[in-house]
Amino acid sequence: MTSGSVIDAYTSEQVQTAVAGALAVARSDDELIRRAAFGLAQVCLTELRDRFGSAHGRTVVLLAGMGKNGADAMVAGKHLRERGVAVRAVATSGHVDAIGTRHLQVPVIDATDSAGLKQALDLVAGADMVVDGIVGDAMVGSLRTPASDLVQAIPDTALVVAVDLPSGVDPDSGAISGVHVRADVTVTFAAYKRCLLLPPASQVAGRVVFVDVGITPRLAPIGQVQRLTPSGVADRWPTPGPGDHKYSRGLLGIVAGSDRYPGAAVLACLGAFGTGVGIVRYTGPRHVGDLILQHVPEAERYPGKVDAYLLGSGVLDDADQDRAIDEALATGLPCVVDAGAIETCVSRRAGGDRPTPGDRVLLTPHVGELGRSLSAIGYDATTAGILQRPYEHALRVADAADVTVLLKGSTTIVVGPDGRSFSQDDGPAWLATAGSGDVLAGIAGALTSAGLPALDTGAMATFVHGRAAALAANDGPLRASQIAEHAPTAVRELLVEKETSVRPRAGRRGGRVRGHAGGRGRGRE
Template structure:
């Protein structure tokens, strides 16, 4: 049996819908505090984040110029009150009212009149200020946004110079707060300071690509969010706590038996990479089924693999499979066993068609599909739900959910931010990988990592999130700010797991001479690419 440390919710980021957040705010206002108090708490955290960025960039915030883009709602008030704190630190602060007026709480705190950008003369003045800004604070709209940004807000956003730092208040203006979709002109932030709860758009692509670094400010509404967020992200500690580690009584058969049907004349290396990914992250045994010449190649590079069918705990199907009747038959047989499956590339469409037709021997929480955008588009077409790759990139969560629901599967959609969506709509979002991760064969390594985790008995949602995390971390180690090959990701996978387990040891074992364990760093790195 593999052993896992108990999971604590503090190691998972939970993201909530705008309705859930607004309900929590309303509850807090009715009992615990006033609107003014919430804004003051949010604004203080926002000001501290702005000061940190200015000091890190210029050495001092004193003398820097900050322009506040202030909408008519509470986000604008947050920006105005934060402006008061910035002025007290010697920052030159200018406020621009994008909707003609400002929330009364904001005007009560910052005694600098906001420039009315709805007036022609005011707009000209505003554009000139933005052009000379060291930092622009985006307080235009928040999690209640509906529709695209309109003029003059859209004009002001377009005028932000590339050299100015951009800090978004709660969410970047112009993104849909729930789906993460981006329809038109929007803010691209270097930092997003979010209050009370993470909003879904902060974790879901494409909005997740424009939020920059996330800073969380607790304003006291968290206790009123008494349910898990439907969209979540595992931290490094969250992955470490869940990672299956063998105990003294384990042996190769108890550590997971993975059956792999992969590789072809055109893509023989896919099977090799999948095997490397699986062994690199802890599987006990790999049993390969496929063409003889691919099996020879596997044994040349992965002599630990077994080249004959047999009892397995989980199947990995489809990586590099192309036009091979024997392999297609093996895939059909595997899908009929009822065992957990990781389904990649050449097996995805077959799996979707079968399960959509009602042939579902494996529960939806134990079968993981790992498509890229093109493969998801083909799966949707197989379901009679046409979608272009552009459609999917615009709303990836929604399109992945359509396949997950129709076929009762869990879908891992690869991308710069990878999302893992279950048939009930619950999702994980991970973005640990560097841009160099988008390279041929990296998806085969990911499938192998997922296969190893699935053979340990984890749910498909956990498998997808954890595999994406370790895949991204291994890629970051392999890339070291430069190009990488997929085989290098597999080589660094054991090191990525070793780092995680070191964090887990630090979590449960205090250092000698101290009463408590040492602090754990959050996972770093912005996600950029995945095959």
């Protein structure tokens, strides 16, 4: 269940089962709808006031399907009318839930009729806000006319509030195959649906607000898809104690860099030292080692005893490094596998050579590298196909090679071989720059050397990487080296926030915090 540390997301089947259980003991069929609708109306009013200064007199068009989401929208419309909002309702399937019609008590335009559709399209084109209650988590397939026509008619100037999830996205996989709603805000009830955390759907959900309607106790304690909050990262972050020394804080062996990409090794070392590693021991070309020592004099340029490895960042066409990667993979030690080592690791482990448990091996591919990994296990996938269903493709590699896969992107997902995953969306779009992935690998290497499992490592490294990028960017361009420079500050602020949040304050009143996930315009190398 969603807590202060973790946001849990569930399948549509899990949510529907929980809702059915709640309805079985509810005092009336519309009890849950009334709770959901009131929360939805409050969000709509807040958005209207923020945009226009006042909600009074603004035009809100409700697009209501025949299911409970349509009823939620209609009952919310009643609350909006009571606040002076001009509410119009459109039935996208010919009729809407009787509960919603009874509460709203305004004429409902039937968009399945040609004359009604024309009238509805005109209303949508002039709306200040459109409330998307077309379909919910039981959706199958793409939106069809008239719903698709109405969605396409929504003007860019209108605020769009989605009920439960944006219509047109797959509730479980997050895939989008046709016309869909792009929301400014999604108000979700009962539980987060997986599509609200999984790309590409998460990228069209806008800001996500969770309204608790009393269903959460009926859900599993842990969702298969999760998102770490700042407190969740802080709770897991390894911090040194009075008895620690450089050898107890993690010894990380790094095999990285090449003639073409010498800076990759430097950035990986900077990322590791910037987030708390005790010692880095570098293996690679001498001139790359010289470059590392110019920028990171703390690094050691010789192989030796290590607790974990970071392999492959910037490695290209070097027989000695390839041999070092093979030897490292054979040790059974935990490892972060990046760039030039990914295909080797996948091929070996898919073939049964698995000295290290899958929950201690973290792969960090971008989409192209994941595509090559899929080819290595005999599965062809296009870039477009991977972007359409990134979770499913990452899981295919994770399962076949018994590894944990961190797939970099505007929303980064970390998928374990058992399907459990994290989805993190924590950095600015400026993060998509050369070398940022090498810094991320270094951060992950530091956490891996500290003994953290791969799934937690991937989510935590992604979070701190994103926060450091936000500090470095300050709404402008950045270089990857600046991400590494700001990583210590990102960690420090995270831990300070944790300390402050648990320290009691005299006279402070408790408050409510809205659940929040997703965002717009994120990027990652």
